[in-house]
Amino acid sequence: MSVETVVTADDLAxxxxxxxxxxxxxxxxxxxxxxxxxxxxxxxxxxxxxxGTWHGHLVYACSMQxxxxxxxxxxxxxxxxxxxxxxxxxLGELANIVGGNVxxxxxxxxxxSLPTVVLAPETASYYPAAERISGLYGVWDAEPxxxxxxxxxxxxxxx
Amino acid sequence: xxxxxxxxSRVMRQIVTRTLRQAGFxxxxxxEAADGAEAVEKATSEKPDLVISDWNMPEMTGIxxxxxxxxxxxxxxxxxxxxxxxxEMKSAAESAGSAFFIVKPFxxxxxxxxxxxxxx
Numbered sequence: 001m002s003v004e005t006v007v008t009a010d011d012l013a014x015x016x017x018x019x020x021x022x023x024x025x026x027x028x029x030x031x032x033x034x035x036x037x038x039x040x041x042x043x044x045x046x047x048x049x050x051x052g053t054w055h056g057h058l059v060y061a062c063s064m065q066x067x068x069x070x071x072x073x074x075x076x077x078x079x080x081x082x083x084x085x086x087x088x089x090x091l092g093e094l095a096n097i098v099g100g101n102v103x104x105x106x107x108x109x110x111x112x113s114l115p116t117v118v119l120a121p122e123t124a125s126y127y128p129a130a131e132r133i134s135g136l137y138g139v140w141d142a143e144p145x146x147x148x149x150x151x152x153x154x155x156x157x158x159x
Numbered sequence: 160x161x162x163x164x165x166x167x168s169r170v171m172r173q174i175v176t177r178t179l180r181q182a183g184f185x186x187x188x189x190x191e192a193a194d195g196a197e198a199v200e201k202a203t204s205e206k207p208d209l210v211i212s213d214w215n216m217p218e219m220t221g222i223x224x225x226x227x228x229x230x231x232x233x234x235x236x237x238x239x240x241x242x243x244x245x246x247e248m249k250s251a252a253e254s255a256g257s258a259f260f261i262v263k264p265f266x267x268x269x270x271x272x273x274x275x276x277x278x279x
Contacts, residue, residue, distance in 0.1 A: 022264035023174070074170050076177065089170040096168075096215070097263045100242025108247055112215055114167070 007105045007149065009134050015101040016136060016147055019094065024073045024140075032138045032145060040137060040144040043067075046091035046117045048099035052110040055152035056130055058099040060091060064119070066143035067091055088117040098147055129153055160278060161188040163207040165198035165224065166240070167216045171263075175211060175240060182270035184278050195219025199227050202235055209277060214241035214248065222248075225255045236277060240265065 013034070020032055042061035049057050071082040071090040092115035103110050127150050135148030166172045172191050179187070190205045192198040196218035202210055212221040219227070225237050238259035239252055249260050259273045
């Protein structure tokens with residue numbers, strides 16, 4: 001089954017908007033502005049894997065600056081007080097929240113992994129057995145952010 | 160009232176704490192657990208009045224924690240705050256004796272609605 005029939009880019013946008021409203025921009029002053037630029041460079045990658053009736057990954061990616069800003073917003077701290085552990089924790093939670101909401105839209109019988117966070121450029125986050133099937137690409141105060149879904153290629157081949 | 164907050168994310172434990180405060184539930188004694196096993200241990204040793212638990216945690220999941228507590232005869236009021244929400248999970252939670260199911264991302268208004276009858 002293609003996940004695109006179950007979770008559309010509009011669905012992803014709605015989930016992400018809720019995250020912004022609840023945690024990252026509760027006052028509505030700096031929303032995530034969609035650009036559609038899927039070539040933008042990102043430095044931090046947070047992934048949750050989904051297994052079961054659907055196999056793939058949900059990846060939250062952004063610049064280090066956007067990661068610091070997110071951690072500061074989550075923790076109600078100044079950006080210069082944010083440490084690497086805070087960034088990993090917040091980025092993991094962001095992927096977990098969106099991944100959990102995605103899972104709720106998939107067929108019953110899916111499992112969500114704990115998040116994995118890599119503070120390294122895009123080349124370090126390579127999913128050899130999966131292909132990107134949908135995504136949101138935007139900027140938050142001029143810093144790049146993307147949320148993408150990757151589906152297991154093997155599952156497609158055997159479907 | 161003593162409240163145990165169980166979540167493997169320190170950030171999320173802080174956000175739950177902050178959201179409780181924003182929803183007007185100040186002055187409660189808060190205890191934290193960073194995984195499922197610690198949640199069982201603290202739910203037993205600290206004798207909280209309420210457990211607010213994540214679902215997906217290392218060592219033991221939230222539903223395993225709840226089932227373990229009930230199997231041990233511990234009937235503490237227990238509910239979930241989780242990013243995952245499927246009908247099967249809600250149904251498993253209810254069957255195990257969960258009192259509420261809050262989905263992340265959540266707001267102070269949702270906390271107010273769920274916790275007012277419990278925390279007053």
